Amino acid sequence: MDLKLKNILPMFVYLLLASTSNAQSGVYDVTGANYGGKANSDITQALSKAWTDACASTSASKIVVPSGTYKFVGATFKGPCKAPIEFQLQGTVQAPEHIKELPKEDTWVAFERIDGLTLSGGGIFDGQGTTAWKQNDCHKNKNCKSKAVNLRFNFVTNSIVREITTKDSKNFHVNLLGCNNLAFQHFTVSAPKESVNTDGIHMGRSTEINITDTTIGTGDDCISIGHGTKQLHATNVTCGPGHGISIGSLGRTEDEEPVSGIFIKNCTISNTDNGVRIKTWPASPAKGTAVSDVHFEDIIMDNVKNPVVIDQEYCPHKLCTPEVSSKVKISNVSFKNIKGSSSGPVGVKLLCSGKLPCENVELSNIDLTYTGDKGSLTSECKHVKPTINNVAKPLACATSS
Ligand SMILES: *[C@@H]1O[C@H](CO)[C@@H](O)[C@H](O)[C@H]1NC(C)=O
Ligand SMILES: *[C@@H]1O[C@H](CO)[C@@H](O)[C@H](O)[C@H]1NC(C)=O
Ligand SMILES: *[C@@H]1O[C@H](CO)[C@@H](O)[C@H](O)[C@H]1NC(C)=O
Ligand SMILES: *[C@@H]1O[C@H](CO)[C@@H](O)[C@H](O)[C@H]1NC(C)=O
Numbered sequence: 001m002d003l004k005l006k007n008i009l010p011m012f013v014y015l016l017l018a019s020t021s022n023a024q025s026g027v028y029d030v031t032g033a034n035y036g037g038k039a040n041s042d043i044t045q046a047l048s049k050a051w052t053d054a055c056a057s058t059s060a061s062k063i064v065v066p067s068g069t070y071k072f073v074g075a076t077f078k079g080p081c082k083a084p085i086e087f088q089l090q091g092t093v094q095a096p097e098h099i100k101e102l103p104k105e106d107t108w109v110a111f112e113r114i115d116g117l118t119l120s121g122g123g124i125f126d127g128q129g130t131t132a133w134k135q136n137d138c139h140k141n142k143n144c145k146s147k148a149v150n151l152r153f154n155f156v157t158n159s160i161v162r163e164i165t166t167k168d169s170k171n172f173h174v175n176l177l178g179c180n181n182l183a184f185q186h187f188t189v190s191a192p193k194e195s196v197n198t199d200g201i202h203m204g205r206s207t208e209i210n211i212t213d214t215t216i217g218t219g220d221d222c223i224s225i226g227h228g229t230k231q232l233h234a235t236n237v238t239c240g241p242g243h244g245i246s247i248g249s250l251g252r253t254e255d256e257e258p259v260s261g262i263f264i265k266n267c268t269i270s271n272t273d274n275g276v277r278i279k280t281w282p283a284s285p286a287k288g289t290a291v292s293d294v295h296f297e298d299i300i301m302d303n304v305k306n307p308v309v310i311d312q313e314y315c316p317h318k319l320c321t322p323e324v325s326s327k328v329k330i331s332n333v334s335f336k337n338i339k340g341s342s343s344g345p346v347g348v349k350l351l352c353s354g355k356l357p358c359e360n361v362e363l364s365n366i367d368l369t370y371t372g373d374k375g376s377l378t379s380e381c382k383h384v385k386p387t388i389n390n391v392a393k394p395l396a397c398a399t400s401s
Helices: 002-025 044-056 130-135
Strands: 027-029 061-065 069-071 075-078 085-089 092-094 107-112 117-120 124-126 149-154 157-167 174-177 180-190 201-204 207-217 223-225 230-239 245-250 259-270 274-280 290-304 306-311 329-342 346-351 359-370 378-382 387-391
Touching (some): 027 044, 044 061, 044 075, 149 157, 174 180, 201 207, 223 230, 230 245, 245 259, 245 290, 306 329
Parallel strands (some): 027 061, 069 092, 075 107, 085 117, 107 149, 124 157, 149 174, 174 201, 180 207, 207 230, 223 245, 245 274, 306 346, 346 378, 359 387
């Protein structure tokens, strides 16, 4: 009896230790024996299986995609997971070139209903969008086909995305919906100026979003802030090429939530059509929403066509009735310390709604030089009486109505 126990006990202890140490290490390498992923081949199955295992782990886990290039047709990585989860992409994953090969036509990679996600590793999500851009007419056709977003975050909370690149998305690069406390750090968006509809980071119905030390070069808005965004801090973001940093467009549909607490600080915007902008459609539906507590501060404009803009007559492709005033109320907005160069003649353009004039708008320390050849720099204001500090006359609502 004694002898038997002596033999069994160490064995039992060994097994116990082995099983706990396995769970604690918690590393799920897609190229490991369990998953069989290989560079230069498709890792869709391997990655989906690794996600299922890691998400079921009761202690913190880490998925690793080592350096190398892999094909990936796409997936939605779903939570809730049992513990915090890190997705470490060291290599490059490539989307199929043709939309019909994706499992969902509007999504390549999505993270959904996850609390405590870290997406990191220095790797690249390559959307291979060149073919899709040629077919993309989403800016004027609601039933367009080219909708695949590189990275969707749906209902992701208390999470970080750092040292990740999204490249050549077929449509928006990043879309946030229903997220709370999500930080992007040292994030990179890269697509050519000519790519259509490739907004960098778009968000809606999300709160406490931080974007810091991030470089965005793309064919549409660098950051686009949709309705229901509250408490966004974007600091040290470099934007260009692209269409600048925009709130809106708002006021197009009935059920929009307000936008508030937007802090855009220490950013550089280069060679874009717009710098910092708030845009709303005229002819808003019955119940308009509101935009308030918006602050653009310490912004360098480098050859930007329309550096400072509030446009409540936003009506591209004539899809609205511009004569009907916007019902979106804009208040408590500041533009402070905005320096650099304007490539268009209108440095400051504040076109507010005739029905709901903008309130409490501040222009402080705005210093722009004109690099174009159409006369000299000017400014245009409508339905707004901003507080003006240290702004030279031509930029201080030179024409006003
Ligand atoms: C986001 O930024 C705000 C303001 O700078 C800061 O207080 C907060 O801790 C940041 N949150 C994260 C998750 O980085
Ligand atoms: C700003 O972000 C860039 C990366 O885009 C980084 O290299 C640089 O150090 C950051 N600057 C500051 C002051 O943090
Ligand atoms: C803004 O940028 C300047 C110069 O790069 C840097 O010294 C400062 O710390 C930055 N401020 C913030 C809030 O990042
Ligand atoms: C605008 O700011 C004023 C003064 O700080 C404040 O009383 C008011 O509630 C703010 N309005 C909105 C809509 O946030």
